Amino acid sequence: MADIINLLPDNIANQIAAGEVIQRPASAVKELLENAVDAGATEIQLIIRDAGKELVQVIDNGKGMSETDARMSFERHATSKIQTIEDLFRIRTMGFRGEALASIAAVSQVELKTRLRGTDLGTYIEIDNSAVRKQEPCQTAEGTSIAMKNLFFNVPARRNFLKSNAAEMRHIVDEFIRVAMAFPQVQFTLNNNNTQLFYLEKGSLKQRIISILGQHYNARLVSVKETTDYMDVNGFVGKPETAKKTRGDQFFFVNNRFIKSPYLHHAIMNAFAEMIPADSYPLYVLFIDLDPEHIDINVHPTKQEIKFDDDKVMYAFVQSAVKHALAQFSITPTLDFEL
Ligand code: ADP
Numbered sequence: 001m002a003d004i005i006n007l008l009p010d011n012i013a014n015q016i017a018a019g020e021v022i023q024r025p026a027s028a029v030k031e032l033l034e035n036a037v038d039a040g041a042t043e044i045q046l047i048i049r050d051a052g053k054e055l056v057q058v059i060d061n062g063k064g065m066s067e068t069d070a071r072m073s074f075e076r077h078a079t080s081k082i083q084t085i086e087d088l089f090r091i092r093t094m095g096f097r098g099e100a101l102a103s104i105a106a107v108s109q110v111e112l113k114t115r116l117r118g119t120d121l122g123t124y125i126e127i128d129n130s131a132v133r134k135q136e137p138c139q140t141a142e143g144t145s146i147a148m149k150n151l152f153f154n155v156p157a158r159r160n161f162l163k164s165n166a167a168e169m170r171h172i173v174d175e176f177i178r179v180a181m182a183f184p185q186v187q188f189t190l191n192n193n194n195t196q197l198f199y200l201e202k203g204s205l206k207q208r209i210i211s212i213l214g215q216h217y218n219a220r221l222v223s224v225k226e227t228t229d230y231m232d233v234n235g236f237v238g239k240p241e242t243a244k245k246t247r248g249d250q251f252f253f254v255n256n257r258f259i260k261s262p263y264l265h266h267a268i269m270n271a272f273a274e275m276i277p278a279d280s281y282p283l284y285v286l287f288i289d290l291d292p293e294h295i296d297i298n299v300h301p302t303k304q305e306i307k308f309d310d311d312k313v314m315y316a317f318v319q320s321a322v323k324h325a326l327a328q329f330s331i332t333p334t335l336d337f338e339l
């Protein structure tokens with residue numbers, strides 16, 4: 001009897017995987033919002049109670065799920081977004097790993113309501129600790145509502161690691177803003193304990209920036225737009241006068257995915273050099289689009305760090321695009337119209 005290896009049961013395997021994907025309520029916010037976007041929703045509501053410790057709910061008017069898909073969506077590696085390894089390098093959706101819902105269901109109690117577009121009856125599913133407790137047909141709006149309740153109720157050690165409500169709420173708002181910024185054509189709302197914190201109407205990127213970051217940016221945004229065969233960059237930087245001592249108004253998106261890149265941040269700071277005081281930060285909201293073949297987004301489960309096949313080209317391109325934009329506006333400042 002020397003054999004000692006056994007396979008972990010699904011719920012334990014899922015709980016372990018969840019440790020990478022779902023670290024705090026804000027991680028679930030990101031995953032659920034991205035799923036709603038991937039489902040083609042044009043209106044997305046985020047509802048929070050107790051800084052997400054009690055409830056994180058996302059309601060969307062996207063394409064919804066069939067009864068079978070609704071059940072399948074909670075299985076590990078269950079995804080409608082890729083089928084082959086090649087697809088990974090053509091990815092245009094936010095999700096593709098098929099881990100988010102399985103992870104969420106492993107560390108909370110989940111209630112799903114969904115109705116496939118064009119069908120009459122929806123599906124209701126209740127899951128607790130990876131196990132389906134209830135499944136039945138239900139009346140519900142077209143689209144999907146997923147409620148994650150009592151995060152980490154079954155993993156007390158992790159629950160104890162959660163920070164104060166104020167700190168967890170800041171993480172939630174950060175994730176909400178990152179997704180909302182990338183999809184100005186989608187309406188987003190955020191409610192916390194029955195108070196509406198954000199109501200973001202559909203509109204232009206400029207309107208979205210102003211409604212998230214403040215009216216003072218109106219007439220103080222400089223458009224950045226440049227195209228090559230390899231990639232293009234689009235978006236806005238703040239006029240030098242709006243640079244702040246604090247960070248927070250800096251956003252980088254690659255193929256609509258928010259990423260953290262100290263390297264590209266540096267490229268922008270370089271473009272601003274001399275125009276702003278030392279240790280102050282200009283606003284930027286920049287979208288880089290390029291063929292997914294040039295990037296690897298699968299280097300980290302949360303996909304916030306990505307690899308480019310040519311870092312130096314990116315750096316030079318971003319820096320020169322921002323420089324051109326700044327030069328343009330200082331020669332012809334009257335070209336900057338009011339909203
Ligand atoms: P991934 O997004 O990586 O595919 P998820 O675990 O987040 O994995 O979701 C699994 C699958 O469930 C998705 O591929 C999608 O088909 C379906 N799904 C999840 N959320 C939604 C939603 N809000 N609307 C429609 N389908 C959804």
Ligand code: MG
Nearest residue numbers: 031035095100
């Ligand atoms: Mg997903």
